[in-house]
Amino acid sequence: MALKIDTFDNRTGGNGYYKAVSHPLAAESAPALMAKLRAADGVAIYDPLGYAEGFAAFYPLDGINIRGLFVQDIGKIGETVLGLRTQPVTDLPGAAIGAPVDVLFVTAFDADRTVDHIRHLLPNGCEVVSLDALRLPADMLTNTKNYLDPMNFATNFAFFRDDATGHTRLVTANYWGRYGATDIRLWLRLFDRAGEVLAEWTEPVPGDRQSIVLDSADIRTRFGLGDFTGQLFVHAIGATGHDVVKYALDTYGASSDMLSCTHDANAWPADFYAGLPAPRDGEDVILWVQNSHPCTIPAGEIAMNAMGNGVAGTIDTPVGAYATLAVRVADVLPGLAWPQQVEISAGRHFVRPRYEITTAKGDRRIAHANVERTDLKPDPGIPELRNLMGKGYILPAPILPTATWRSIALPTPMATGQAELPVALLTIDSDGRETGRLALGRLPRDHARQIDLSGEMADGLAALEAGGGFGHMELVYDFPDGGDADGWLHALFRYENRATGNAAETSFGAHIFNTVLTYRNEPQSYNGRPPGLSTRLFLRLAGDIADSSLESMCHLVYPASTPWHGRSQTDIALYDGDGAAVATTRLEIPCGGSRFWRYSDIFDAATRAQAGPRAYVIIRDTTCRLFGYHGLSHADGGFSLDHMFGF
Numbered sequence: 001m002a003l004k005i006d007t008f009d010n011r012t013g014g015n016g017y018y019k020a021v022s023h024p025l026a027a028e029s030a031p032a033l034m035a036k037l038r039a040a041d042g043v044a045i046y047d048p049l050g051y052a053e054g055f056a057a058f059y060p061l062d063g064i065n066i067r068g069l070f071v072q073d074i075g076k077i078g079e080t081v082l083g084l085r086t087q088p089v090t091d092l093p094g095a096a097i098g099a100p101v102d103v104l105f106v107t108a109f110d111a112d113r114t115v116d117h118i119r120h121l122l123p124n125g126c127e128v129v130s131l132d133a134l135r136l137p138a139d140m141l142t143n144t145k146n147y148l149d150p151m152n153f154a155t156n157f158a159f160f161r162d163d164a165t166g167h168t169r170l171v172t173a174n175y176w177g178r179y180g181a182t183d184i185r186l187w188l189r190l191f192d193r194a195g196e197v198l199a200e201w202t203e204p205v206p207g208d209r210q211s212i213v214l215d216s217a218d219i220r221t222r223f224g225l226g227d228f229t230g231q232l233f234v235h236a237i238g239a240t241g242h243d244v245v246k247y248a249l250d251t252y253g254a255s256s257d258m259l260s261c262t263h264d265a266n267a268w269p270a271d272f273y274a275g276l277p278a279p280r281d282g283e284d285v286i287l288w289v290q291n292s293h294p295c296t297i298p299a300g301e302i303a304m305n306a307m308g309n310g311v312a313g314t315i316d317t318p319v320g321a322y323a324t325l326a327v328r329v330a331d332v333l334p335g336l337a338w339p340q341q342v343e344i345s346a347g348r349h350f351v352r353p354r355y356e357i358t359t360a361k362g363d364r365r366i367a368h369a370n371v372e373r374t375d376l377k378p379d380p381g382i383p384e385l386r387n388l389m390g391k392g393y394i395l396p397a398p399i400l401p402t403a404t405w406r407s408i409a410l411p412t413p414m415a416t417g418q419a420e421l422p423v424a425l426l427t428i429d430s431d432g433r434e435t436g437r438l439a440l441g442r443l444p445r446d447h448a449r450q451i452d453l454s455g456e457m458a459d460g461l462a463a464l465e466a467g468g469g470f471g472h473m474e475l476v477y478d479f480p481d482g483g484d485a486d487g488w489l490h491a492l493f494r495y496e497n498r499a500t501g502n503a504a505e506t507s508f509g510a511h512i513f514n515t516v517l518t519y520r521n522e523p524q525s526y527n528g529r530p531p532g533l534s535t536r537l538f539l540r541l542a543g544d545i546a547d548s549s550l551e552s553m554c555h556l557v558y559p560a561s562t563p564w565h566g567r568s569q570t571d572i573a574l575y576d577g578d579g580a581a582v583a584t585t586r587l588e589i590p591c592g593g594s595r596f597w598r599y600s601d602i603f604d605a606a607t608r609a610q611a612g613p614r615a616y617v618i619i620r621d622t623t624c625r626l627f628g629y630h631g632l633s634h635a636d637g638g639f640s641l642d643h644m645f646g647f
Contacts, residue, residue: 001301002347003293004053008268010375014243018268019153020109021055024189024233024322026134027294030059033133038063040103044096044126045082046089048072048114051107052081055131058295068095089118096123106130109147140187140237154239156267158249159288159354159366160190162216163227166253166364170214170232171540172246173616174579175647177208179241186212187235190219192228195291195323199223202237209579211614212247230324231290246645248540248630251366256549256638260365260504261631263645266352269293272372273353274307275412275492275507276342278329282360283338285329287369291319292350303345304332307413308446312345319349339410339450341492344369359501365640367505370490376415378484381519382477388517390562393485395475395510396627397493398555398641399427399453401596402461402469406496409451409473411443414490414509419445422483426474427453427460430467432558432592436460442483470596472557475510487520500637506629508643514564514591514624523561523625526646535570535626537644539617541599542632543608549635552599554644556619557627558589566591570621572602577614583607589626598633619644 006015020026037043044067045052052069061082069081070089079086087095095101101123108114111130122128135147143149154176160168174184186203199219205212214232219225234245246264253259269292279285287304291297297319304327305312313332319325329342336342344353356366385392399407411421421443427436436457443449453461453473464471473493477485489510496503512522518530525532542550558568568589574582585602589595599608599617608615619628631641 002271003057003349005057005348006054007270007348010373014150014268016148016150016153017051017054019155020148021058021131021134022293023136023153023155024294025136027058027321029134030294033129034059036129037061037103037105041065042067042100043103043105044092044101045069045105045107046092046118047081047086047107049108050076051131055107056082058293067099067101089121092118092121093123101126104128109135140235142238142240150243151239154236154243154245156234156245156247157265157290157292157351158232158234158247159290160216160232161229161251162220162225163229166251166258168216169250169252171248171250171616172212173538174205174208174210174212175246176236176239176241178647181238181240183238185237187237188214189233190228191230191233191322191324193230193324195320198225198228198230207579209575211575211577211579211616213614231322242647246538246647248538248642250632250640256502256634256636257363259632259634259638259640260367261640261642262354262366262368263642266371269348269351270346270371271348271374272416273344273346273369274341274372274414275370275490276329276344276355277357277410277492277505278333278336278338278340278342279357280338284358286356286358287327287329287344288354288356289315289319289325289327290350290353291321291323294321296320297349301347301349304329304342305345306333306336306446307341307343308444339448341410341412343372359503361501363502365504367507367642370412370414370507370509373415373488376417376486376488378417379486379520382485382487383479385519389512389515389519391474391476392512392561393477393487393489393510394513394559394561395489395491395508396472396557396559397491398557398594398596398629399461399464399471399473400495400555402454402464404498406498407453407473408494408496409453409475410492410494411440411447411449411475412490412492412507413445415486415488418486418488420483421447421489422477422479422481422485423475423489424478425451425457426476427457427464427471428474428592428594429464429471430593430595432590435463435471439478439480442481468596470555470594472555472594474559487522495641497637497639502638504631504639504641506642512561513559513627515560515562532625535619535621535624536646537619537626537628538647539619539628539630539644541615541617543611543613543615551633553597553631553633555594555596555629556587556589557594558591558624559627560592564591565623568621568626569623570619570626573618573620574603574607574611575616575618576611582611582615
């Protein structure tokens with residue numbers, strides 16, 4: 001059963017209350033509060049804001065002598081909450097007659113004013129406690145007057161591991177500075193596999209645009225740790241503008257067989273995740289379940305099933321508070337094989353999970369599943385968009401230089417209401433010309449249709465050679481035979497080195513790009529109302545990884561639902577680790593086209609040396625919305641790839 005908590009809503013955004021009660025420091029304060037409630041002869045619960053069930057999901061109320069549950073809103077009277085019939089708070093004095101109420105538990109933060117309003121209703125000698133007992137220290141808050149301000153809880157989790165085979169590196173920058181933040185600090189807590197605290201510290205980030213690099217090898221040395229696998233909790237103190245901690249996450253080792261990249265964990269637990277690939281012959285696929293909460297995930301609460309098949313296998317091992325569990329897909333769903341894919345029933349217990357693939361030759365890579373939405377229905381307006389919005393929804397992904405890499409696409413259902421995917425796959429050269437089109441029909445929910453472009457779209461790839469052998473593909477809706485669509489179009493893209501077999505994969509969803517007309521919040525804008533017609537992307541570099549054989553690479557795509565500006569005006573701005581601008585160069589990409597480039601292609605050796613080991617790049621374009629992918633490549637054939645993010 002899913003936890004009765006509200007995390008993220010696609011209309012209203014993230015729930016600050018959820019972040020407040022699940023915070024690791026709140027969990028440390030909770031035992032004292034719970035002991036007080038259990039020691040009372042009688043407890044009345046006053047739930048003016050509807051937070052009681054969300055609290056009890058993390059901190060069970062067993063052993064508490066509850067005399068009644070009271071509400072303020074007349075419309076909520078008579079409902080069942082925590083198994084109790086709700087009563088008007090004005091009935092509180094009568095409820096205490098003949099049944100002692102010596103503690104009133106107010107399930108609210110900033111509760112003083114709320115308590116003042118009902119103080120005349122309190123039984124004699126009644127002590128009042130509230131969720132303020134779980135408050136973080138005042139110096140951790142951006143807004144001390146409104147505790148549930150989202151800026152007080154700019155938090156996220158990261159998969160974090162360090163052992164003899166490899167390390168983990170989280171990279172971001174102080175993007176809060178551009179929104180007015182002046183004193184950013186990161187409060188960090190590292191949990192081991194059992195959910196025990198390995199280390200806790202505060203990392204100052206005083207400079208605007210300053211780079212942030214957290215390397216597991218450095219942390220291991222700093223705190224004298226042994227091997228560990230677990231998760232890093234990150235809380236950005238003093239945040240403004242963004243309440244989400246965004247980052248790139250590299251895993252790397254002495255060998256390029258251990259090289260991959262992914263990104264932030266999305267910070268909000270969901271009911272379902274999808275896009276988890278089944279193992280190919282000779283592969284082992286591990287789902288890393290990392291409990292995001294201060295309570296145990298009971299055995300059997302998490303399940304997996306083949307996409308489109310309701311027969312599920314459960315994970316029969318409990319996962320302790322903030323603990324990490326490795327789950328082999330083959331153990332839960334034996335016989336399932338690529339290109340089949342897996343749906344995860346997560347019950348809101350954890351944020352977007354990572355999975356790790358180990359091949360027969362020992363190559364290891366990490367990627368992430370995606371949130372599967374439960375709130376979408378088919379949209380009859382989408383098939384009609386072509387008249388005004390051309391291609392409409394576009395899911396762009398690189399076609400890496402074909403002489404080196406093979407590119408593979410696997411459409412992935414990503415909403416529980418998606419019974420089919422009526423789609424086509426396009427190949428497009430670097431200058432924006434369509435070179436191939438493959439109609440995939442109305443793919444059923446349980447499809448296992450991968451497209452290896454080298455085989456099925458060989459002619460389209462051959463046409464890319466004149467432009468450097470690279471371009472991009474686009475997954476688009478296609479309705480010649482009818483079908484339903486909801487706009488939440490996703491796919492997994494896998495890339496393989498032709499010579500070595502090293503692989504990387506990434507996944508994302510479609511948007512409407514570069515048209516002034518808007519449709520249902522598209523073209524999406526992260527900083528205001530649509531349309532989103534500009535670009536700000538973060539590109540981490542490999543500079544501080546002690547391996548001169550690594551090269552940073554980037555693939556920028558200029559997708560356009562309708563014709564837009566003929567060429568982009570894309571500034572590639574290089575910053576050093578302190579956030580100082582080092583150099584900027586202009587890149588022009590034809591509308592509908594793309595560019596593949598390496599760090600050394602854009603900036604010469606002297607400029608790169610000036611930028612230093614903690615350098616990064618901001619890709620800025622005020623004329624159009626670009627979509628980008630970044631990665632690292634190794635001289636011996638290993639590489640990583642993931643989509644980029646913006647601030």
